[in-house]
Amino acid sequence: MSKDQIVAYIISDCTGKTAKNLMESTAGQFPNCEVEMKTFAFVRSIEKITEVLKQAKEENAIIAYTFVKSNMRKHLNQLAESYGLKYVDMMEKPLGIVSERLDTAPKEEFALKYQLDDAYFKRIEAMEFTLQFDDLNESKGYEEADIVLVGVSRTSKTPLSVHLSYLGYKTANVPLVPEVDVHPAVLEKKDNKVVGLTIDPKLLNDIRIERLKKMGLGDDATYAAKERIDEEFKYADSIMKEIGCPVIDVTDKNIEETAVEVLSYFED
Structure with a gap:
């Protein structure tokens, strides 16, 4: 060694x-x-x-x-x-x-x-909820969630949601895809529970290429193409602007740091 x-x-x-x-x-x-x-x-x-x-x-x-x-x-x-x-x-x-x-x-x-106390059962309930409403775009998940994360694919929505659920927060996450309309419940921003996630486009490109490789696909797929990423960002930016939600850049943050910033928007 x-x-x-x-x-x-x-x-x-x-x-x-x-x-x-x-x-x-x-x-x-x-x-x-x-x-x-x-x-x-x-x-x-x-x-x-x-x-x-x-x-x-x-x-x-x-x-x-x-x-x-x-x-x-x-x-x-x-x-x-x-x-x-x-x-x-x-x-x-x-x-x-x-x-x-x-x-x-x-x-x-x-x-x-x-020991099994109320906080334990609250955390388990939050984790079960979060897994159920991972990458879903529907009113039930929004209405029952404590926090709703929105962003393009591969902006750490799922791992962040799981981490927040471990802290006891029911967290739903909604992918922003140009071809899929966002549910009206999300756009209404009821109870101010929506937080947007964004990331450096170049880093996102690298992440998606690695994702494709792990799936056994070529790195020339549309999913990782610069033009496609630019299109998704343009759409996501317009949706988050319409919602009027805070937006967090996760480029240089780990999951724990991002979670702290997310929760800062929900402090009394």
């Missing part, structure tokens, strides 16, 4: 999402380096920690972990130090600060945050 390559082990007594997000954000600051991430979720025994750490030693991995039980954190720390491995304990300091402020010891129980 070269000096520009590292392996990061994500170890958790739950899903590992928190530690993984940290390492992904960190890796993003080193775009010229390769960071391979391996996730070990639901690690809930000393024996399993030992097994994973032995594997980490072989790859000289960096470790980011979240354990709520202090004995598991202590075991991993000691073993990592004996192996000469670098590690980040993401739970010890937050637990200590909150425990000190509340003058109460943490329960050290697995996955308390994942």
